Amino acid sequence: MYRMLIVDDEEVITDGLFEVFSQLELGLDLYKAYSGEEALDWMNRTRVDIVLTDIRMPEMDGLELMNNIRKRWQHCKIVFLTGYNDFDYVYQAIQHPGVSYLLKSEGYDKIIKAITDAIAELENSLKFHHLIQKSREKLTTLETLAQGNYFRYLLQGTRAAEQLEVDFRQLGIALDPSLPVIVALVVLQRMNGNGLHPSFAESQETALALKFLAESFLTERTSSLGVIDRYGDLVWLIQPKPGDGMDAGGAYSHTVTFLEGQFELMQQASKDSLGVTIAVTICADPCDWKQLSAVYDRIRSQQYKRAGDGAQMVHTVNVEMIETAALSRSLREKAEALAVHLEGGRREGFLAVLEELIESAFGDKRNGGPILLELYYSIALLLFSYINRWEMHDKVGTNGLMQRDMHASWQDSFEHLKKTAETLFDFRLSGEKTRAAATIEKVRIYIEEHIGEDLSLVRLAGMIHFNPSYLSRLFKQECGVNLSEYIDEVRMERAKEMLKQDELKIAEVGARLGYETHHSFTRFFKKSTGVTPLEYRESFRK
Incomplete structure (x- = not known):
């Protein structure tokens, strides 16, 4: 819902426009102000999407108000109401985007048309095309970071070839998911010139610079993707370019040789131009995408077992005996995925990953005990955290959670973890519902006790420190009716109670319910009941 603020120092104009737009179904949340200062007060409290304002006002005129609006809400559309003698003002105003003007004498139809046009402009602008255009110069860096996240996602499990094809296309990855890939790991030396570890920002900047430098060495004969892994090192996924007349085996073999030479050149170039020394490990055997996780583990373990400090090293390895290391890393990665589901309150996703983890761990015949132990305490510590x-110690029992040997079997151990997780999700959901109900009840009580005061969405949202849109959605979710409908219902019931008594005049009843004019109250009452307040009172007397 868009929010429109009507501003004019003449109350009769402001109130009249407010009444007109209140009767229209434009999806607007309406507010009014009788001066520029009051208008700014509204805009300091909440987002404003459209301002319909007089251009000539005392103290703060429309142009000054416009400048203040631009500082707060740049997307806000402004419609000025002007007189015949305001040409100089108008000329200054229309130099700004998102600003239009109307003569006060043109009538309500023209004003309504201007506001509907402003709504259409807002809807188009919210497609964020202009934001995408502004991001063009950062696209390469953002793609690298996104592709790095995707690479870490790939390491968690196998994706079908058709899924890989869609992912590659959307992320701008120029590799063929149906062909094997050569994996190379480039490890940056972690000390700067002062012998200190660089900051995270420095490490990321260096890795990106090295990636862009390396692309110039690899582009000629290969299709490649360079990503930054979780340790801040570069991982290269490489395929030979087609068209050299070799069979697949020969093409990949020659590509490995090509890479050994190019990485040597890159080592020297990075040292000369970036002041960075690197160690490179290349897997000589091309792997299918489903083997990527295992191969990555293998070459990283070889970096760990290298001879010497690895500076200026280019090391080629073959893939052997990788299953156990891959399983251990895969379990750790997926255990991290559990934390993501737990944080987001996604029960089904959490339980699905948990079942997959348990199945994988029990399937490891050679080294099952240590793997199961690692997995159990990883998950138990996550739940305990x-x-x-x-603060659910009094609701979710922790007895036996951190003592694996209290359980008779591994099956019992993991069943205990599963039940603990389900209990945690149950109490979290229950707590969310309880807090939501209590918050909405607080709003309802406030409405009933202040029915004659300002009950705008912004006012009510500010009272409970929510943003207006969220309060509107939460109220509808909890009560089944819109907030405005509920306020109207309360006013109607209170109006009937007052009209049954003769103590107050009808205009006084309307005033006590927040209606500024007798006609507004009469119109509201008749629309709701089919009779006027006077007719209702007379019928009750009879």
Whole structure:
């Protein structure tokens, strides 16, 4: 819902426009102000999307108000109401985008048309085309970071070839998911010139610079993707370019040789131009995409087992005996995915990953015990951490959670973890619902006790420190009716109670319910009941 603010120092104009737009179904949340200062007060409290304002006002005129609006809400559309003698003002105003003007004498139809045009402009602008255009110069860096996230996602499990094809196309990855890939790991030396570890920002900047430098060495004969892994090192996924007349085996073999030479050149170039020394490990055997996780583990372990400090090293390895290392890393990666689901309250996703982890761990016949032990305590510590964070010690039992040997079997151990997780999700959901109900009840009580005061969405949202849109959605979710409908219902019931008594005049009843004019109250009452307040009172007397 868009928010429109009507501003004019003449109350009769402001109130009249407010009444007109209140009767229209334009999806607008309406507010009014009788001066530029009051208008700014509204804009300091909440987002404003459209301002319909007089251009000549005392103290703060429309142009000054426009400049203040631009500082707060740049997307806001402004419609000025002007007189015949305001040409100089108008000329200054229309130099700004998102500003239009109307003569006060043109009538309500023209004003309504200007506001509907402003709404259409807002809807188009919210497509963010202009933001995409502004981001063009950062596209390469953003793609690198996104592709790095995707690479870490790939390491968590196998994707079908058709899924890879869609992913590659959307992320701008120029590799063929149906062909094997050569994997190379480039490890940056972690000390700067002062012998100190660089900051995170420095490491990221160096890795990106090295990636862009390396692309100039690899582009000629290969299709490649360079990504930054979780340790801040560069991982290269490489395929030979087609068209050299070799069979697949020969093409990949020659590509490995090509890479050994190019990485040597890159080592020297990075040292000369970036002041960075690197160690490179290349997997000589091309791997299918489903083997990527295992191969990555293999070459990283070879970096760990290297001879010497690895500076200026280019090391080629073959893939052997990788299953156990791959399983251990895969379990750790997926255990991290559990934390993501737990944080987001996604029960089904959490339980699905948990079942997959348990199945994988029990399937490891050679080294099952240590793997199961690592997995159990990883998950138990995760659950224990969230029990602490959410202060649920009195609701979710922790007995036996950190003592694996209290359970008779591995099956019992993991069943205990599963039940603990489900209990944690149950209490979290229950707590969310309880807090939502209590918050909405607070709003309802406030409405009933202040029915004659300002009950705008912004006012009510500010009272409970929510943003207006969220309060509107939460109220509808909890009560089944829109907030405005509920306020009207309360006013109607209170009006009937007052009209049954003769103590107040009808105009006084309307005033006590927040209606500024007798006609507004009469119109509202008749629309709701089919009779006027006077007719209702007379019928009750009879």
